[in-house]
Amino acid sequence: MQCRKEEVGGKLYLAYQYSYGVIRRQNPRERAERRKVTSEAKRKINALNRRFELMKLVSVNFTPGRDLFVELGWDHEPDEKEDAQALKSFHRRMRRAFQKAGREYKYILVTETHKRDGSDTRLHHHVIMTGLTGRDLALVRDGWPYGSVDVRSLRELTDNFEDTCKYLLKERKPKNKRSYNTSSNLKRPPEPLKRRVAESADLIVPPGVKLVNRDRRDTDCGRYQILVGKIIDQKAFDRYWDKVQKDRRRVMEQEHWAKYARQKKRGASSPYLARNGV
Structure with a gap:
């Protein structure tokens, strides 16, 4: 079966x-070689599963053309505590603004400290978030006064946002670090069959x-x-x-x-x- x-x-x-x-x-040599191959295969499968999990969350909660893909940068190199406080303040401002507009604020956030080639870069955040037509740029800029802000419409360039999710997960995280963080009000996909x-x-x-x-x-x-x-x-x-x-x-x-x-x-x-x- x-x-x-x-x-x-x-x-x-x-x-x-x-x-x-x-x-x-x-024999011992064959077992050692098999463990090496199995570990590499497991790493690839785990990476694929992380991508699929993120694709499901994005597909269930966000709509291309309506919602946003945002990058939040710093004008200096913050420490971990300063960055955490800034993000907390940003989310609080967004929730308040969305409540006034009668909308629910949802987000998926990925923090990056490395470029695609592995070299260091200044800490920045990518955020997929709910959009508000006509007010998006000013709303996000007012909520993040700590550095650069790039606001774009969320696009589905490939099916099921696979390109976007691959980009967001390109940086390998330590074992004790999450690949991404989300708001608690995201809809969750149904249980697998x-x-x-x-x-x-x-x-x-x-x-x-x-x-x-x-x-x-x-x-x-x-x-x-x-x-x-x-x-x-x-x-x-x-x-x-x-x-x-x-x-x-x-x-x-x-x-x-x-x-x-x-x-x-x-x-x-x-x-x-x-x-x-x-």
């Missing part, structure tokens, strides 16, 4: 499928989804596939998604009934059936 996970975030559709291979016995499928099953592009990217690889540890798509026909996709959820619930019920039958033979009761009044 293979494991399949499907996720939706706004117009973004993600599907993962993987199976586990059988690993033959290896997980299920087991046949070993021969292949990932297919669902109805209503345009294929953006597909990656499949076979390794000594098994094989995996990743499919990235954009929902272009919401009604067609909703019909597919409803069917998948119903199929998943039916399989879960069958599994629980089978487990109950085994427990009954041993004289035990099923917590699942008890919770559901059966």
Whole structure:
């Protein structure tokens, strides 16, 4: 059997499928080489997952052409405490201004201290935030009197904001540092749908989804596939998604009934059936 996970975030559709291979016995040198390859593969997968998580958040909460992509710079090199206080003040001013306009202030913030080539640069912040038509530039400038301010309309140059998210996550952070920070009022994507499928099953592009990217690889540890798509026909996709959820619930019920039958033979009761009044 293979494991399949499907996720939706706004117009973004993600599907993962993987199976586990059988690993033959290896000598110490082979094991060391495998650990090295596995660690590098894990690092790449983790980076990809961070990008997908950010893409989902942006897709669910922000709209191209309406919302903003902002860069906040400093006119000197601040220490950590000064920068934290400045950001706190900026967000407080933004929330106050948005409340007056009858809007909710949302943001995703990324802090950078290095250029793309890894060399140092002055600390600055990138912010994806809610926009206010006609007042955006003056509003943000008034809220950040500490240095340069660059306000642009949020654009979706590639599907699902992938280019924007790759740019925001280009700087590798220490393990104890977050890749980005968000306001607490962001909508969160729904829980992923997980299920087991046949070993021969292949990932297919669902109805209503345009294929953006597909990656499949076979390794000594098994094989995996990743499919990235954009929902272009919401009604067609909703019909597919409803069917998948119903199929998943039916399989879960069958599994629980089978487990109950085994427990009954041993004289035990099923917590699942008890919770559901059966």
